[in-house]
Amino acid sequence: MHPSLTRPNVPDRLELRSIRKAYPAVVANDDVSLRVAPGEIHAVVGENGAGKSTLMKIIYGIVQPDSGEMLWNGREVVIRSPAQAQRLGIGMVFQHFALFDTLTAAENIALALPTTPSLNALSDQISSVAASYGLPVDPARPIYTLSVGERQRVEIVRALLRKPGLLILDEPTSVLTPQAVEKLFEALRRIAADGCSILYISHKLNEIQSLCDSATVLRGGRVTGTCVPRQETPASIARMMIGEDLPRYREATQAAAGRTRLELANVSLPTRDPFGTALADVSLGIRSGEILGIAGVSGNGQAELMSVLSGEQRLVEHGAVRLDGEAIGHLGPAERRALGLRSVPEDRLDQGAVPAMSLADNVLVTVNRGRATRCGLIRFSWIEAYAKTCIETFGVRCGGPAAHAGSLSGGNLQKYIIGREILQEPGVLIVSQPTWGVDVGAAVVIRQALLDLRDRGAAILVISEELDELFDIADRIAVMAGGRLSEGVERACTSRDRVGLAMTGGHGAPSLHVKEADDAVAL
Amino acid sequence: MSSLVAQLIVATLVAGTPLVYAALGELVVERAGVVNMGVEGMMVVGAVAAFAVAMATGSLGLGVLVAMAAGMLLSLLFAVLAVSFNANQVAVGLALTIFGTSLGSYLGKSYVGMALVVPPSGLGAAAADIPILGQLHPLVWLSWVLFTATWFFLYRTKYGLALRAVGESPASAHAIGYPVIRIRYLATLFGGALAGIAGAYVSLVYTALWTEGLIAGRGWIAVALVVFATWRPGRCLAGAYLFGGATMAQLFAQSAGVGLPSELMSALPYLATIVVLALISRDETMMRLNVPASLGKPFSI
Numbered sequence: 001m002h003p004s005l006t007r008p009n010v011p012d013r014l015e016l017r018s019i020r021k022a023y024p025a026v027v028a029n030d031d032v033s034l035r036v037a038p039g040e041i042h043a044v045v046g047e048n049g050a051g052k053s054t055l056m057k058i059i060y061g062i063v064q065p066d067s068g069e070m071l072w073n074g075r076e077v078v079i080r081s082p083a084q085a086q087r088l089g090i091g092m093v094f095q096h097f098a099l100f101d102t103l104t105a106a107e108n109i110a111l112a113l114p115t116t117p118s119l120n121a122l123s124d125q126i127s128s129v130a131a132s133y134g135l136p137v138d139p140a141r142p143i144y145t146l147s148v149g150e151r152q153r154v155e156i157v158r159a160l161l162r163k164p165g166l167l168i169l170d171e172p173t174s175v176l177t178p179q180a181v182e183k184l185f186e187a188l189r190r191i192a193a194d195g196c197s198i199l200y201i202s203h204k205l206n207e208i209q210s211l212c213d214s215a216t217v218l219r220g221g222r223v224t225g226t227c228v229p230r231q232e233t234p235a236s237i238a239r240m241m242i243g244e245d246l247p248r249y250r251e252a253t254q255a256a257a258g259r260t261r262l263e264l265a266n267v268s269l270p271t272r273d274p275f276g277t278a279l280a281d282v283s284l285g286i287r288s289g290e291i292l293g294i295a296g297v298s299g300n301g302q303a304e305l306m307s308v309l310s311g312e313q314r315l316v317e318h319g320a321v322r323l324d325g326e327a328i329g330h331l332g333p334a335e336r337r338a339l340g341l342r343s344v345p346e347d348r349l350d351q352g353a354v355p356a357m358s359l360a361d362n363v364l365v366t367v368n369r370g371r372a373t374r375c376g377l378i379r380f381s382w383i384e385a386y387a388k389t390c391i392e393t394f395g396v397r398c399g400g401p402a403a404h405a406g407s408l409s410g411g412n413l414q415k416y417i418i419g420r421e422i423l424q425e426p427g428v429l430i431v432s433q434p435t436w437g438v439d440v441g442a443a444v445v446i447r448q449a450l451l452d453l454r455d456r457g458a459a460i461l462v463i464s465e466e467l468d469e470l471f472d473i474a475d476r477i478a479v480m481a482g483g484r485l486s487e488g489v490e491r492a493c494t495s496r497d498r499v500g501l502a503m504t505g506g507h508g509a510p511s512l513h514v515k516e517a518d519d520a521v522a523l
Numbered sequence: 524m525s526s527l528v529a530q531l532i533v534a535t536l537v538a539g540t541p542l543v544y545a546a547l548g549e550l551v552v553e554r555a556g557v558v559n560m561g562v563e564g565m566m567v568v569g570a571v572a573a574f575a576v577a578m579a580t581g582s583l584g585l586g587v588l589v590a591m592a593a594g595m596l597l598s599l600l601f602a603v604l605a606v607s608f609n610a611n612q613v614a615v616g617l618a619l620t621i622f623g624t625s626l627g628s629y630l631g632k633s634y635v636g637m638a639l640v641v642p643p644s645g646l647g648a649a650a651a652d653i654p655i656l657g658q659l660h661p662l663v664w665l666s667w668v669l670f671t672a673t674w675f676f677l678y679r680t681k682y683g684l685a686l687r688a689v690g691e692s693p694a695s696a697h698a699i700g701y702p703v704i705r706i707r708y709l710a711t712l713f714g715g716a717l718a719g720i721a722g723a724y725v726s727l728v729y730t731a732l733w734t735e736g737l738i739a740g741r742g743w744i745a746v747a748l749v750v751f752a753t754w755r756p757g758r759c760l761a762g763a764y765l766f767g768g769a770t771m772a773q774l775f776a777q778s779a780g781v782g783l784p785s786e787l788m789s790a791l792p793y794l795a796t797i798v799v800l801a802l803i804s805r806d807e808t809m810m811r812l813n814v815p816a817s818l819g820k821p822f823s824i
Contacts, residue, residue, distance in 0.1 A: 062698065083700030098695035100688045102812055111688055112699045116681045144812075158699075274808050 011074030013166055013197040014059070019068035027221050028054035029065070034216045034223070041188065041198045043229060044210040045241055046218035047439040049409060052201050053095075055218070056168050059199070060092045061085040086112075091159030095170040095261050097151050099143045101275070106139035129160050134188045144275050148175040154185075160191065167191065168199045173207060175297055175465060176282045178500035185211050198239070199358065203236040203241070203440075210312035217241055238440075247444040249451065249472070257475065258288035262309075262341065262428045263322040265464045269304055269313065277301040279308065280483045286428065286459040292488055293452065293474025294463045295499050301483040302432065303346070309430050310343040311336045323428065337484055338369060342426035344418050346433045346463075348367055348410070352417045355406030359398065359416060360387040361404050367424060384385070386423070394419035395445055411442030418446055422453055431455065432463040447473050467496050479503055479512065489513055531771065533658045537729065539767025541566070541721040544667045545745035546752070546759045547673055548717025553749055555710035556690035556817035559601055560616025562718050563742025564623020565594040569722025571631040574639065574733050583641055587662070587723045594719025595712050597623055602711040606704060610822035620742065627738075634733040641731075660728045662720070669717070674756045686710060690815030692699065693822035703822055718742065744793060751800030753813040762800050769795040 011286065015035045021029040028051045036042045046052045057063040059070070061079035070077055072088055078087045082092075092098075099108050106122055123139040130137050135153045143151060152172060154351050169188075173181045184428065188211065190523055192198050194222065200212055208215055209229045217225040217240040225240040238246045246489050262285070269279040279301050296302060307313035308321065315329035322328065324339050333343070345351035347427045353362050363383040364372060371382055387401035394415045398408050403412060414434065421429060435443035451473055463480075464470050469475055476488035479502040486502055489512040545562050552559050569590035577586035597619060605615045651657045656664075677683040686706055689696045693703045725737060744766060750757035769792035777788050804810060 060698075081700065082698055083702075086700050092698070094698065098692070098698040100691040100695060101816065102691060103684070110681060111684055111701075154541055167639065272807050274811055341804075 002396065009155050010038060012036060012071065013040070013073060014199075015071040015074075016059070017054075017069040017071070019058060019065045019070070021051075021058060021063065021065050029058070030221045031066070031223070032218070035471060036199060037198045038165070038197055039192050039195045039459055040214065041192050041200055041212045042220075043201065043212035043215035044199060044201045044218065045205070045208060045215050045237065047242060048411070049439060050218040051221040052218055055057075055168065056092070056170055056199070056201060056219075059085070060090060060168060075327075082367065086162060086164075087114075089163070089165035090168065091162055091164035091166070092168040093152065093155045093159055093170065093172060095172075095174065097155050099154060102142060104140055104142050105146070105154045108143060108154060108218070109139070109161060112158045113161060125161060126157055129157050133160070133190050134183060135187050141211050148299060149177070149180045152176070156187070160196075164196055166197045166199065167462065168201070170201045171203075172200075173204065177297060177465065177503040178496055179439055181207065205229075205237050205241075208237070209234070210230070219243055222224055240297045244442055246484060247441060249444065249448055255362075257290040258457065260287050261284045261324060262281055263325075264309070265320055266436070267308055267315065267320050269308060269315075271304065277304055277483045279304050281497040282483075282485045284461075284478065284485060284488065286447070286461050288427070288457050288459045290452060290474055290475040291454050291460040291462055293470035293477045293491075294461065294480050294485070295467060295477055296463075296465070296480035296503050298346075298465055300480050300503075301485075302480055304483070305480065305485070306343070306345065306430070306432050309341075310345070311341075337366060340427040341430070342366065342421045342424060342428070343430040344421055344434065346436065348413050348417055351408065353405040353413060355404065357405060358387075358402050359391070359396075359405055359408075360384045360401040362416075362419060363387050363390075366420060386420075387523065390416060390419040390423055393423070394449060409439075410436040415442055415445055415449075418449060422449055425456070426453075426458060428459045428461075430463075432462045433465065434462060435464075435466065435469060467499060470499075477512065486512060529655055529658075531725060531768075532790065533655055534771040535585055535611040535764055536659060536663055537767070537769040539764040540663050541665050541725050541729065541741050542745050542748060542763035542766055543670065543760060544717045544721035544724065545742060546748040546763055547666075547670055547756065548714035548721070549745055549749045550752075550754060550756060550759055551673060551677070551717075552710050552714035553635070553818060554690045554754060554815055555686050555707050556693060556815050556820065556822070557602075557606060557707050557711055558612045558616060558819045559598065559605075559619070559711060559714055560613055560746060561597065561601055561619025561623060561742075562714075562745050564620035564627075565597045565715055565718035566623075566722035566725070566738045566742045567627030568623045568630075569719030570599055570726035570737055571627045571634070571722075572719075573723030574634060574726040575630065577639055577641065578634065578637070581641060583727050586727055587720060590719040590723035591716040593718070594715040594717070594722070598711045598715025598716070598718070601715075605821070606707045606711060608822055612819050612821070618629045618667040624738075625719040628735055631733050631735070635735060636732070639727060641727075660724075661725050662728055670756065670760060677756065687815070690817055693817050693820075697822075703709070707822070718745075721745070740793065744796060747797060748800065749803045751797070752814065753804055753806075753809050755813060758800075758803070762796060765799060766792050809817050 012035045016032060016034050019029050019032045022358045032055060044052050054063060058065045061081045061084055106119055109126060110116065110122055126137055126139050135157055137153050137157050172184060176184060188198055202208055212229050215227050215229045216223055219241060264282060264284045267279055271278045277300055282305060284450055311333040314332060317330045318327035320329040323339055328336055349355050354365060360383050363386045373379060384401045391398060396412050396416045398412055418434060434446050450460055462474060471491060474491055476490055477484045477494060477499060478488040479499055481503055493514060495514050496511045498514055503511055545566060549562055558786035573586035577583055578587045601615055601619050604610045605612045605726040685701055689701060689703050689706045697703050722738060727765060748759055748762045752762050773791045775790045777785055
């Protein structure tokens with residue numbers, strides 16, 4: 001039950017009335033109202049681009065609304081800066097943490113406090129907050145040495161030390177293992193029980209159902225519904241969120257996996273970058289007609305693995321990477337593409353496309369041999385036709401081949417970039433975080449395209465942080481943790497919990513096999 | 524013998540001091556995430572302003588103060604363009620150097636060849652008997668005080684922490700409530716003031732006369748020093764005195780009649796400083812951990 005309904009005399013902690021914020025190209029928030037009672041955990045649900053982040057930035061004073069009212073504990077307020085929001089008692093935990101990498105946890109926390117206690121006193125405070133909410137933090141360690149889960153705890157502790165009346169969490173579980181999510185939820189429930197309200201931003205319906213007292217659903221910048229999540233089904237919330245039923249995958253016509261196409265044998269790669277992860281004895285094999293999924297919290301060697309596979313990082317030992325048995329470890333990305341090994345990087349704006357160039361010109365980024373050119377000159381008609389085919393085949397919503405890549409939404413650009421590679425019918429495709437920051441509709445299109453490519457006999461490697469995604473499309477799943485890669489296990493033989501445990505990594509991590517592990521326990 | 528060693532030490536400290544000031548100022552600026560390449564220009568203007576004021580009033584102290592003000596004025600111009608209006612920092616800095624150098628030549632035209640004769644200050648006279656220290660100008664002592672204070676500020680105070688945080692991630696600093704633009708302005712002004720003092724020191728103390736091209740690229744060395752010192756004050760200080768020592772060594776060598784063209788000899792300190800610091804800064808980890816992550820990147824809300 002909505003707590004404020006049972007105690008009508010207590011003013012809401014926060015109330016928004018008809019908030020509107022328009023940007024030149026888009027109305028981010030339109031007539032958005034919501035109420036959060038003291039101690040309530042309130043979800044703000046919506047797809048990417050639904051206006052959740054803008055709304056939170058308005059509450060936190062980073063962005064000013066065009067119109068609308070904000071009430072804090074029943075009194076109207078205008079919040080002009082994050083500093084003012086903090087003074088009122090609003091704390092925020094950012095999706096891409098607002099931390100300083102080279103400073104220690106204690107220094108990061110000290111920066112956010114209005115007073116300056118001595119570092120020793122502060123360390124004691126940190127420990128006591130950490131203990132009471134189950135959020136262990138080592139004050140002396142620099143941020144860059146921490147895992148993402150630890151960084152998040154630093155942010156939460158930092159916000160809690162200011163004794164906030166409202167804590168905003170923006171997609172806090174996108175980088176956590178299932179077990180870490182459970183721990184986070186316990187901490188959040190304790191925080192709420194102490195009277196602090198929580199605004200929980202997410203698009204993960206099962207989490208909202210297990211954690212939140214009430215929810216406001218946004219679509220296209222407008223409120224499309226409010227509900228008590230526990231009384232709904234994921235499907236009914238999804239309908240409010242995307243306006244239609246969740247799309248489904250087509251039935252797979254899967255043939256048995258064939259011969260091994262791409263092989264990696266005992267690759268170790270030291271790193272001189274203190275922010276990087278060294279690869280330790282990584283081996284893998286991908287067979288034609290299968291998708292191998294690599295799970296893991298990012299920063300555990302995925303970027304390094306990707307660079308070894310794509311050819312950005314060449315290896316001294318030629319035979320460490322083999323394509324159809326041929327040693328290619330010394331070849332660069334262009335040479336590997338010519339052999340039929342294509343890759344889609346994680347960062348679509350930085351590595352996957354040139355944002356300031358047209359979609360047609362962006363064809364040339366990876367499709368620049370054969371018919372794309374004649375005597376070294378670009379065949380503009382050909383690349384334009386290619387771009388057009390890609391746009392039509394994958395349903396890219398854009399202004400045509402002449403539209404700048406940077407003008408597309410994340411989901412549409414991602415469809416375009418993956419489509420550009422798939423149209424080349426690669427024998428081996430490597431994709432990193434294919435649906436990161438992509439709306440549900442586009443994610444289904446992308447995953448379906450990968451499944452179709454697999455059914456046509458390609459060998460595909462998908463690196464992803466989203467366990468649900470891997471369990472949807474991968475035939476085998478391996479886990480990357482601390483620069484090591486586990487063995488790939490058939491999807492049916494493992495479980496989300498098993499994979500989650502392995503993601504926390506280290507030596508002696510449990511086997512991914514549900515059955516084997518249970519046998520081991522029985523012994 | 525010992526007097527020769529003492530002489531060498533004094534000469535090194537004297538020659539290195541302008542770089543201590545200029546590099547220390549630029550270090551603070553860059554720690555806030557701003558690259559001001561106009562150090563050379565600010566030093567030239569500081570030098571000529573100090574010289575003109577000292578000639579007119581006979582007061583070195585007043586000359587130094589005016590030089591500080593002149594440096595701050597130029598850095599304010601830089602901050603308005605590069606911090607507020609987000610113009611490209613490198614381009615604005617280069618323009619500032621060209622502007623400052625030409626302005627200095629123009630203003631200093633009537634002073635060319637003139638020498639400054641000022642009696643030693645009371646403080647200097649009182650300390651004259653102390654070995655080494657007594658032979659140094661109070662501005663050299665002040666550089667040590669400033670160095671210590673700056674180090675303490677950067678690494679022991681919350682404001683220094685905030686300044687480093689702004690250089691590391693202005694977006695995060697803004698998100699937790701820090702006035703990023705104001706902090707960058709203050710840092711830039713501090714850099715301007717120190718470049719001004721550095722210039723004043725050259726024209727008032729080091730040469731005590733005005734010629735065209737007096738600063739002779741010391742501002743550029745200061746900018747390079749900060750980078751090669753991996754943004755750490757101690758290394759900046761060492762680099763500045765390395766330059767000073769090399770300058771003196773080549774002067775001694777020239778007067779001893781080493782058979783190399785004097786132009787080449789004059790280039791040696793610059794070369795030696797760059798080579799040594801480049802060798803030190805090869806450690807990528809060290810570089811990566813100390814470089815202000817937002818260096819040179821504009822920030823707007």
